[in-house]
Amino acid sequence: MSLAAEAFVSQIAAAEPWPENATLYQPLKEDQILLSDCASSLAVQAYLRMCGLPVQVVCRANAEYMSPSGKIPFIHVGNQVVSELGPIVQFTKAKGHSLSDGLDDVQRAEMKAYMELVNNMLLTAELFIQWCDDATAAEISRPRYSSPYSWPLNNILAYQKQWEVRRKMNAIGWGGKTLEQVYEDVSQCCQALSQRLGTQPYFFSKQPTELDALVFGHLFTIITTRLTSGELAERIKGFSNLLSFCRRIEQTYFEDKSSST
């Protein structure tokens, strides 16, 4: 968001307390949502639960187009519509809820760096596997993405999305990568996260932060989603502390519902 827009949102947001009817929108869970969107949505849900803010999850087929930035998920709070984890964190901060207040500047910078790592590595890898791998795209991504629409619109939209993602991959230099290389990158990313986590319960000692929510969202979704090849999940399961980290957050914050996806 631009600086002026941020200031505007903060001002308006600070005025009202968090309402009871806050809603989070995502694509249809059973038939439509894809791995990357599910991971982002779970990250936001985990973050809001960690803050103790109630939110209702609503599934809509056109959630991606409803979102002001085109990305899932987005929340509708009072009169405001905010999408993606970064702006949502700032939005809740303006309302007085924050998980990273206890961190000093060095730690905050470190947290931002790791969040960037997750976004650049894990999220990009998820998108790559979904749309650039032909087998996955044909068997899973395209049919799921186009399921709410009728012919021929379903084919048009699915291919349009695929071309868009492939163009983006080429632009950031991932176009030439093979699946093996992507799995390697994911492993390295998890290695870095695992080292940082060590034996602590959360990344920054005892209290969870938005980084924990983000990592949980992505790792948990990857482990519990069925893809054409289980290799990605296996690589993550190789890091036992990350596995127990996911389980811990699931039990602490999501114990009242069955596991997602």
Added chain:
Amino acid sequence: MGTVHAKSLDSIPMHGRDLTVHPDDLMEPPEQVNDSKQEILENKDVVVQHVNIQGLGRTKEDLLGYEISDVFHSKNLIDVMRKAHIARQRLLRLGIFKQVEVLIDTSEGTDALPNGLDVTFEVTEVKRLTGSYNTMVGNNEGSMVLGLKLPNTFGRAEKLTFQFSYGTKETSYGLSFFKPQPGNFERNLTLNLYKVTGQFPWSSLKETDKGMSAELNFPLGVTNHTLKWEGVWRELGCLARSASFAVREESGHSLKSALSHTVSIDSRNSAIFPSRGALLQINQELAGYTGGDASFLKEDFELQVNRRLFWDSVLSASLWGGMLYPIGGQSSSIADRFYLGGPTSVRGFGMYSIGPQSEGDYLGGEAYWAGGLHLYTPLPFRPGRGGFGDLFRTHFFLNAGNLCNLNYGDGPQAHLQKLAECIRWSYGAGIVLRLGNIARLELNYCVPMGVQSGDRICDGVQFGAGIRFL
């Protein structure tokens, strides 16, 4: 006997009612040497032996045979001239000739009868390709519009048109192919391929439609029917970040595949300032049974009755109404609903600013009716009479209407009741200017009444330009 030339018009006439042959348009009686000869000409039997068309290039002759065949049935000279003139009008309405001249001469040659006549139509075909290029500036947007027209493409009065508009904000294009039935020009088929974008600030909505349609027109007795299939890929989006959530919920893609039928009966003597006659047009559209996401049944009608009163003034009454019935349980889309209000419907209210709304964005409604009563008079003191002044009229109007959503579970009594409560109405006076034969401009002073909370009014002076007015 000498040759007789008929008058030739300068411009190629457009389709529509204006092509009907008015009695005063028929040719003048031919110059005669003296009056006694006129009697002889009327009584003399003639036989039309040959009817030729000269100047054909790519036009196929079998198409023209239908238009000129009537000339053969003439019995006397006056009849020949009349029928030849009608045939000339029919040739011109095909839109493929720039000019048609008629020559009537005595027949020559070995098989010439003493009272035989040859009728020759000398035609000039239109050019194979015409193009146009315009730039348009308006509404914070500039655009370049390129048009290409290929009249008489394959020789049987088909027409292929292409229009492309490239703007700073939006691009749109349209390709259209028109084919009439040879011998029955009023029965024709049109195929369209288009992409149009529209911005609707009253709903904070923008819409991009990409689609194709096939349309069949045919007359049946006094009525004119149109059958159309249309397949459209619609993309809706919010025009601004501040759009209401109800409009945001409608964003996304949908596919509409609809069959529609329109029947119209038009006995008015003009489209813009009719002084007598009536128009009745009923349109129905069924979407969803030929594929697509949108599924509904939509009906709407338009009725207009005109009557001339004392002193060249005309009283005109019009009634519009419509209903949208979603099928299959899903709710209707904002792009299918009806809108009401503005300088072209219920005057005195903002553009499409009547009815259900959310945070200032108008969502349209599933049922509506609107009525208008107008008194048109020439300008006071009739300045510019016979010329420019005839393009203007003053009018006094009374408009009323209502737009709402119906609860389809209730019976028709409840529906009528719902449409009858909260009627918005307005009255006022203004000046109307006629533009060509298609559009009109209005400048009115309006007083809106019956305003409900949520409606946006435009009391005082309101300006309107358009094609279809209540």
